[in-house]
Amino acid sequence: MNSKPQSVTNDRTIRVKFWGVRGSYPTVDQASSKFGGNTSCVEVQVDRRRLIFDAGTGIIALGKELFNGVPSVPAAYIFLSHTHIDHVMGLCFFEPLLSPKARTFILGPGPTPGALTRSLHHLTHSDLFPVSLDELKGKKEIISLVGGETIRFGLPGHRPKIDAPGMGNGGERELKIATYKSSAHPLNGVMLYRVFYGNKSLVYATDIEEQDGGYPEVIEFARGADLLIHDAQYLQEEYFSRTKPRKGWGHSTIDLAIEVAKKAEVKRLALFHHEPTHSDKTMKMIESRAKQIFPSVMVAHEGMEIVLR
Ligand SMILES: [Zn+2]
Numbered sequence: 001m002n003s004k005p006q007s008v009t010n011d012r013t014i015r016v017k018f019w020g021v022r023g024s025y026p027t028v029d030q031a032s033s034k035f036g037g038n039t040s041c042v043e044v045q046v047d048r049r050r051l052i053f054d055a056g057t058g059i060i061a062l063g064k065e066l067f068n069g070v071p072s073v074p075a076a077y078i079f080l081s082h083t084h085i086d087h088v089m090g091l092c093f094f095e096p097l098l099s100p101k102a103r104t105f106i107l108g109p110g111p112t113p114g115a116l117t118r119s120l121h122h123l124t125h126s127d128l129f130p131v132s133l134d135e136l137k138g139k140k141e142i143i144s145l146v147g148g149e150t151i152r153f154g155l156p157g158h159r160p161k162i163d164a165p166g167m168g169n170g171g172e173r174e175l176k177i178a179t180y181k182s183s184a185h186p187l188n189g190v191m192l193y194r195v196f197y198g199n200k201s202l203v204y205a206t207d208i209e210e211q212d213g214g215y216p217e218v219i220e221f222a223r224g225a226d227l228l229i230h231d232a233q234y235l236q237e238e239y240f241s242r243t244k245p246r247k248g249w250g251h252s253t254i255d256l257a258i259e260v261a262k263k264a265e266v267k268r269l270a271l272f273h274h275e276p277t278h279s280d281k282t283m284k285m286i287e288s289r290a291k292q293i294f295p296s297v298m299v300a301h302e303g304m305e306i307v308l309r
Pocket residue numbers: 023024084086087207273
């Protein structure tokens with residue numbers, strides 16, 4: 001058995017791994033098993049830190065892998081896009097939050113300093129879960145963000161530094177995360193994140209319903225990124241369906257995601273937050289359709305890894 005703490009990459013790369021790619025609710029059927037049924041969770045290993053975007057059911061397997069036979073793990077930094085259930089469903093089963101030896105920072109949208117803590121406490125209300133958030137043994141700190149902040153990192157394992165909007169944004173090549181709060185998701189909007197390290201960057205933009213042609217602010221936020229992970233839940237025919245239109249539900253079509261990627265001139269696009277009723281067969285059709293309009297597109301699947309170097 002390996003007794004060394006789980007190490008985190010310390011070269012100059014950004015390593016991205018998808019642990020959950022499904023939107024709305026998890027799926028367990030054979031027909032969608034290749035692309036995967038877990039809800040949103042993306043791990044980014046960079047500069048000796050483990051950053052985790054969203055705590056959908058995908059985070060459960062990630063937590064177990066971190067603790068696979070090791071006594072302690074380096075701190076994890078979880079960035080929530082918002083607190084809709086598909087993005088926090090795995091949180092109480094994330095191994096580091098259950099172990100007194102681990103430390104987790106949870107950051108996400110909240111209009112006041114205690115707002116995110118209050119939202120997350122709903123998850124463990126006694127009617128829903130037997131243990132309260134405070135009783136979970138792992139050390140944790142919950143930090144509300146309003147959008148526009150720059151997050152910088154000191155020593156690994158320490159609380160990140162949050163520069164208020166308009167304040168300093170750190171050295172040119174150091175690891176930092178920019179935040180942007182969009183109101184284009186019901187009811188309280190969604191936080192978008194951009195990770196910068198060296199001369200590379202990636203954008204995490206899930207649960208956003210782009211307007212026709214994309215929101216200029218979002219396009220600017222993603223400008224020139226090496227990787228854009230973008231909500232692409234619906235097909236055009238679903239979005240504009242006569243019998244059950246999905247317009248206004250808070251998600252983008254594949255075409256809208258591609259339009260934003262093109263206008264922002266990103267190098268690669270990963271379609272994300274897949275509609276749970278889409279089978280592997282539908283996802284393959286989406287991939288080949290999407291590649292005809294934007295060759296550097298990928299349909300994110302569970303286990304997919306991308307290295308930015
Ligand atoms: Zn969602």
